[in-house]
Amino acid sequence: MLTYGALLAGLICAGLGGELFVRGTVGLSIAARIPPGIVAATVAAFATSSPELTVAIASALDGTPEISLGDALGSNVVNVALILALAILIAPLRVDRSVLKRDFPAALTVSVLIGALLYDGTISRLDAAFLLLAFFAWLVAVLFEVRKARSAAPQVLGETKPGRAVVESAVGLGLLILAGRLIVYGATGIAATFGLSEFIIGATIVAIGTSVPELATAIISRLRGHDEVGLGTILGSNIFNGLFVVGVAAGIAPITVSPTSAAIPLGLGIVSLALVFPPRSDVLDRWRGGLLVAVYVAYVLATLQAPAH
Numbered sequence: 001m002l003t004y005g006a007l008l009a010g011l012i013c014a015g016l017g018g019e020l021f022v023r024g025t026v027g028l029s030i031a032a033r034i035p036p037g038i039v040a041a042t043v044a045a046f047a048t049s050s051p052e053l054t055v056a057i058a059s060a061l062d063g064t065p066e067i068s069l070g071d072a073l074g075s076n077v078v079n080v081a082l083i084l085a086l087a088i089l090i091a092p093l094r095v096d097r098s099v100l101k102r103d104f105p106a107a108l109t110v111s112v113l114i115g116a117l118l119y120d121g122t123i124s125r126l127d128a129a130f131l132l133l134a135f136f137a138w139l140v141a142v143l144f145e146v147r148k149a150r151s152a153a154p155q156v157l158g159e160t161k162p163g164r165a166v167v168e169s170a171v172g173l174g175l176l177i178l179a180g181r182l183i184v185y186g187a188t189g190i191a192a193t194f195g196l197s198e199f200i201i202g203a204t205i206v207a208i209g210t211s212v213p214e215l216a217t218a219i220i221s222r223l224r225g226h227d228e229v230g231l232g233t234i235l236g237s238n239i240f241n242g243l244f245v246v247g248v249a250a251g252i253a254p255i256t257v258s259p260t261s262a263a264i265p266l267g268l269g270i271v272s273l274a275l276v277f278p279p280r281s282d283v284l285d286r287w288r289g290g291l292l293v294a295v296y297v298a299y300v301l302a303t304l305q306a307p308a309h
Contacts, residue, residue, distance in 0.1 A: 007185075007187055008186070009186075010186055011205075014054075014180075017173070017175025017176040019212065019213050022047040022213050024165045024168030024169030025043055026043055031165065044217070044233050044236070045235075046244075049213075050176050050213070051176055051210035051211075052068075052075055053248065054177055057180060059198075060248070060251075061253075066202065066257050067187050068202065068246070070197075070257075072245045073246075073265035074204060074208075075241055076107075077268055077269045078211045079214050081268070083211060083214050084234055084276060085293045087218045087289075088284050089286055093284045095282045102145060104235065107238045110239055119259065124254050128251035131242075132247040132248070135244045183210075197258070214233065214234055218230035231276075238269075268295055276288065
């Protein structure tokens with residue numbers, strides 16, 4: 001029962017801490033007069049992945065970086081096949097072509113790249129360095145492109161009072177650090193109890209919990225009519241998860257996992273991304289949301305039936 005309680009408490013801390021951290025960091029970015037386009041493309045997207053990053057560091061230091069890989073890849077599927085699907089089911093979603101042109105190819109490339117690195121079943125420290133290098137190359141390209149762009153992300157996500165933004169950032173970060181430790185402890189215990197791999201626990205239960213900030217961002221932006229914020233943040237978060245989060249975890253401790261297990265989130269992640277590529281009308285209709293949910297259900301069932309090691 002202790003492991004279940006620790007995991008539940010960790011997921012709650014991750015959700016609450018991630019949401020506070022997003023509001024605080026975006027608010028501080030506004031106060032620092034960082035251009036809104038940069039806030040949307042980088043700060044907002046990366047802050048929503050803060051739970052995955054804290055889990056990555058905690059699990060790698062604990063000697064179970066497979067939790068982090070499962071969490072990062074699983075979160076990418078959750079972001080598109082569940083969270084974005086829910087946003088589309090609320091109402092048809094209009095796609096911003098500039099966001100799609102910049103981030104869609106990068107998100108697809110991330111899945112292919114990780115799949116290639118996992119061909120031998122291991123992401124080494126050298127592989128980690130390559131992932132981090134790719135991330136910073138992408139980041140520099142994005143900064144050059146959006147430094148003068150406008151976006152509604154700060155208004156949708158940020159805290160407008162600098163003092164409160166500092167408090168929210170600090171409290172959120174503290175909760176995220178605590179969440180990382182609790183999630184790793186609980187996930188490791190549950191994996192041992194049921195004979196599941198840490199990767200599978202990370203790719204299912206942990207992935208949902210650490211994706212709460214993306215859920216809040218997608219739903220809030222959708223209800224307020226700012227479609228580009230939700231989609232842009234989710235795509236940016238997926239890129240951050242695949243390149244930076246996995247790179248950090250593998251840099252601390254090499255990751256070894258069954259290529260078959262990893263192929264499931266990678267493959268279905270690509271399928272879910274393909275389903276959000278818009279038609280000429282630039283509108284994603286509700287039927288696509290239904291298909292994405294079906295992909296997520298297939299993902300969960302396939303992951304749970306994958307080999308433990």
